[in-house]
Amino acid sequence: MNILLTSSLLGVAAVVLQAATAAETLKVSVSVWPPGSNVYLGECVLLQCSVESNSSFVWSYGWLKRSPHSAPPTPNPRHLVFGDSYSITAVTREDTGSYQCQARRWDSNSSSVEFLSQTATLSVSELPSASLLTLTPSTRQFFREERFTVQCPVSQTNSSGWRLKHFPPISGVRPRVSNTDPYSPGAAVSAGRSDRCEFTADSGNSGLYWCQGAEGRSNAVYITVSYGAIILKTPAFPVFEGDKVVLVCQYWVGNHSKTTFFKNGAENFTSPGSDRVIKMTLENVTQEDEGFYKCASQDRKMESPEAWLSVSPHRGNFTSTDERAASNSGFVPVGVGRFLKSDYKRWSFLQPSRT
Incomplete structure (x- = not known):
């Protein structure tokens, strides 16, 4: 197991990479849900990091992915990091690769110790x-x-x-x-x-x-x-270019004079309707319509959780815009943090778009 020790002395940071066994009993592993290495285009996949340890330390987590690029890729809104979990909404071919979890804890002397799990490989195919x-x-x-x-x-x-x-x-x-x-x-x-x-x-x-x-x-x-008081309902599975899609903003109680829909945080459409259920229709959707949507009441006191709308260019074929991802090798991670190895051209961290 790889262990990364980071300490601070007189304002100078020292980083030492060791290949050793921790003094404590510890195991870091990644589980994939649904189980198995084969995942399907358009589905949701969850990776979970677990630490089996005889200590009572509080852990923080980072995630790494085998990448075809030497530089960090752009943060992907379909990839969500929350605590020890890493979820992929609407899998595409570019999600093919090997994933690894990094568990980190801080000691009382202000040093951090980071442990790497074994890799979990995902192979993406059509359903x-x-x-x-x-x-x-x-x-x-x-x-x-x-x-x-x-x-x-x-x-x-x-x-x-x-x-x-x-x-x-x-x-x-x-x-x-x-x-x-x-x-x-x-x-x-x-x-x-x-x-x-x-x-x-x-x-x-x-x-x-x-x-x-x-x-x-x-x-x-x-x-x-x-x-909560308000939700936004989008299709659970990918829709296809040319489809008509209806997004439904639903309040738990009451009628509301105005409701605003947002796409990727920006105002997209405002409905003057007064009802508990407000709809926004997208005609002939394209991949430009893909993204996170939410809705809110006029006074913004009620705001729905974001919901992802996935749009595929071909019916029955959820393709990626970058087919090269499955054939190239090299490693870069996705997670919160900093450089993990001295050979930074292969290992680095990204700030995920949403946490």
């Missing part, structure tokens, strides 16, 4: 048409008590079929993957089936969903259940 998960209605954000259904693909063999899996976000605790069943929060298996679940949304329903079976797995989607 087989027979392996598509269905979410009804198609949105990643739901209000509490709303109803939604997750349906696994129809089995193509005589096997026992698909089983719906759920990976919940549990802060500070290592989450467990569970099969959805009648005892899951808010879930009801349809007619005794394990491949289709109807939910009444509550906090326990947030998280990553996918289907697993003898034929492999489906694509994955991340669902968030809100207890």
Whole structure:
């Protein structure tokens, strides 16, 4: 395991890279959800860093990625870093590569110690048409008590079929993957089936969903259940150029005289309507319409979480604008921090666009 020691003496920073075993019992690892190295275009993937240690130190985390470029790439809004988690919204081919976690802690003498995990490799491919998960209605954000259904693909063999899996976000605790069943929060298996679940949304329903079976797995989607006052509903899966897309701003209560929609933080459209549900329609979308959207009340006292809209140039083929990413080698990371190695042309840190 690589360990990086950083100390400060009389205002001069000294950096020493050692290849050694920590005195304490410690293991840093990266897990990928859904499990496996094969990920599908257009789906959501979550990487989680975990530290198994016999100490009580508080850890901070950084993330590294194998890159085709010697210089740090531009921060990607689809890549979100939050604590020990790294999520990729709407995977593209440029996400192919090897990922690594860096765990750092500070000692009482103002020195930091950083540990690197082993790499986790992601290989991006197109989703087989027979392996598509269905979410009804198609949105990643739901209000509490709303109803939604997750349906696994129809089995193509005589096997026992698909089983719906759920990976919940549990802060500070290592989450467990569970099969959805009648005892899951808010879930009801349809007619005794394990491949289709109807939910009444509550906090326990947030998280990553996918289907697993003898034929492999489906694509994955991340669902968030809100207890706030306003949400924005965008399609849960990539739409295609030329499609008509409706974005739905929904208030928990009351009618509102004016609602403003934002794209990537800038005002995009203002609706004068007075209702609990306000819609914005995008005709003939292009990839320029891709981005983070949110909505807010006229006085800005109520503002929805951002929701990602993904636009693909070809139906059934979520391509990247940079196909070279899968064929070149070299390493650069994505995470908060500074240079990790002295050979900075290969290792560096980026400030993610959102944390």
